[in-house]
Amino acid sequence: MSKHELARIFNELGLLLEIKGENPFKAGAYYKAARTVENLDEDLDDLIQEDRLAAIPxxxxxxxQKILEWKATGTIQYYEELKEALPSGLLDLLRVPGLGPRKIATLYSALKITGLEMLERACQENLLLNLPGFGAKTQAKICAGIEFLKEHRHSFLWAEGIERALRIREHLAAHPQVEEVGIAGDLRRFLPVGNRIDLVVAAQDPHSVRAFCSSPAFRQSLGLNAEGRDPEINMLSFELTGGLKVGLTIVDPDTFPTALLFLTGSAEHTAALQQIAKEKGFTLHSGALQKGQEAILCRDEAEIYQKLGLSYIPPELRENRGEIEAAAAGHLPQLVTADDLQGIFHVHTTASDGVSSLRELVEASIAAGFKYLGIADHSRSAFYAHGLGSEALVRQWAEIDQLNKEYPNFTIFKGIEADILPSGELDYDPETLAKFDFVIGSIHSQFRMTESEMTSRILKAMDNPFLTMLGHPTGRILLERPAYAVDLEAVLDKAARTGVIIEFNANPYRLDLDWQWCRRAKEKGVLIAINPDAHSTGELDLVRSGILFARKGWLTAQDVFNTKTEKEVQDHFRRRRKL
DNA sequence: GCCGTTTTCGGCCCGACTGTTTTCAGTCG
Structure with a gap:
């Protein structure tokens, strides 16, 4: 009964209403309610208790009424009726790029299409060509979109996967025989997009736990189906509704560390470990580390690494990209931690499209122990997000000055997320840009330039001395939109030369710059800012989860801009402008 | 469905882009 669940229902309500052809503004009211619920700073129960729900815009x-009904009954009758009236597959169609509610309504009414498979067949038979509003290009785009979706059918965002995994872990941990449950696999290695949820369960009596996991009650409570099993390795396989694959491996407590190591992977990493084991006269497999016939019991993974002559390798580095050599030489990087963070950049307020006020964001940042906060609302070209015009800027700056006085031990930096226009210009004139402490430049339009056009556009923006940081450098939306074409080598080289900071956008849908490029940036001496791109006080915390993915890119505190002190940050801003 | 008023109806962030049309609908950010 989390607020996320309620937000999901409201969002789906909006979509269903639009597909049904209702007033789009009515649907819009539900979308807005979904966003509001998601970003509530206060506890929903408190608001209900104190009868303050109606006071929220x-x-x-x-x-x-619907929130109260949901709290009381766990569902909303109106929502259930709408779902009943429309085939569930219609919502899947929304995931196809270029398909919105109106086109889906047409597909449903004209061709009785109710799901992805039917849509694919209709495309193959050229049935879309003659529908009103459709044509050859639309059909081709839909085909390509379906292909993309099929390819990623079992893929999930880390944030989604971990939520599911934690729920399963909670259920398993409640079993009296279960001693330990480890989340392994793609999730433990912090891959932004995973393909399977892996859990390892240590139990004194694996057999009884396996029976428990096979029971309909267990599966139903978690929405697991399509069970398979591999008795050799005690693995049960499930598929969650929506297509996510889950593997549960149930082992004796003695073999838990090796099983966890192997199920964490990556396959390349464990294969390399096996090779090292062999060279040292051991054999290593998911059941044990062995010397001849003798099993060598290890308390935990660290002991396995130690027996192999390696320092402990954190899961996020286990990709066989040099981490084993580094561990053997004792040169593993001292990865950045949440404790290293001093402040936050890239935060939106209610002045543009955020839902928390400047004051709320400042107070939340102070409460979270940060020393500074860099506000960066949208610039004037971003109409859809209430980009700030000159008057709004003056108002915000005055408010920041006031708050800086009020909180002398905390610094609020005046910033902006300025659109990098197609020409490579930033979205304000130099006089205005000069009044900010820092400027994040981001691409929000014209994504489909050629690589050379896009690269020139970004490089030109980086030549602007007022540009401090490059925001979400590839524009990717995971599992939705690929990165725009851009020569990142050239961008990083330029960043190294000019001191432009590259953003690591911690939004779970972006995680952009990708971890592999983070490492490249680090090698080139480029500074990375881990930014939450927060639109509410709740989202400030994304900066901490972002750390986990930045670690995957081998980043240390020295590589991360927002581990610097307020004074160092000020100095960096000034130096950059004098270039 | 929400909201605010010169309150109980009429507007709701709005422009770019695409692909379909031949003046615009739908999607997207």
């Missing part, structure tokens, strides 16, 4: 009579 966007919550009218109908929405309040």
């Amino acid at each position: 966007g919550f009218g009579k109908a929405i309040v």
Whole structure:
């Protein structure tokens, strides 16, 4: 019964209403309610208790009533009825790029298409060509979109996967025989997009735990189906509704460390470990580390590494990209931690499209122990996000000055997320840009330039002395939109030369710059800022989860801009402008 | 469905882009 669940329902309600052809603004009211619920700073229960729901902007009579109904019954009748009236597959169609509610309504009414498979067949038979509003290009785009979706059918974002995995772990841990449950695989290695949820369960009596996991009650409570099993390795395989694959491996507590190591992977990493084991006269497999016939019991993974002559390698580095050699030489990087962070950049307020006020964000940052906060609302070209015009800027700067006085031990930097226009210009004139402490430049339009055009556009922006940081450098939206074409080598080289900081955008849908490029940036001596791109106080915390993915890119505190002190940050801003 | 008023209806962030049209609908950010 989390607020995320309620937000999901409201969002789906909006979509269903649009597909049904209802007033789009009515749908919009539900989208807004979904966003509001998701970003609530206060506890929903408190708001209900104190009868304050109706005071929240966007919550009218109908929405309040539905929230109360959901709290009381776990569902919303209106939502259930709508779902009943429309085939569930229609919502899947929304994932196809270029398909929105109206086109889906046409596909449903004209061709009775209710799901991806039917849509694919209709495309193959050229049935879309003659529908109103459709044509050859639309059909081709839909085909390509379906292909992309099929390819990523079992893929999931880390944030989604970990939520599911934690729920399964909680269920397993409640079993009396279970001693330990480890989340392994792609999730433990912090891959931004995973393909399977792996859990390792240590139990004194694996047989009884396996029976428990096979029971309909266990599966139903977690939405698991399509069970398979491999008795050799005690592995059960499931598929979650929506296509996510889950593997549960149930082992004796003695073999838990080796099983966890192997199921964490990567396959390349464990294969390399096996090779080292062999060279040292051991054999290593998921059941044990052995010397001849004798099993060598290890308390934990660290002891396995130690027996192999290696320092402990954190899971996020286990990709066989040099980490084993580094561990053998004792040169593993001292990875950045959440404790190293001093402050946060790239935060939106209610002045543009955020939902928390400047004051709320400042107070939340102070409460979280940060020393500074870099505000960066959208620039004037971003109409859809209420980009700030000159008057709004003056107002915000005055408010920042006031808050800086009020909180003398905390610094609020005046910043902006300025659109990098197609020409490579930033979205304000130099006089305005000069008044900011820092400027993040981001691409929000014209994604489809050629690589050379896009690269020139970005390099030109980086030549602007007022540009401090490059925001979400590839524009990718994971599992939705690929990165735009850009020569990142050239961008990173330029960053190294000019001192432009490259953003690591910690939004779970972006995680952009990708970890592999983070490492490249580090090698070139480029500074990375781990930014939450927060639109609410709740999202400030994304900076901490972002750390986990930045670590995968081998980043240390020295590589991360927002581990610097307020004074060092000030100095960097000034130096950059004098270039 | 929400909201605010010169309150109980009429507007709701809005422009770019695409592909379909031949003046615009739908999607996207």
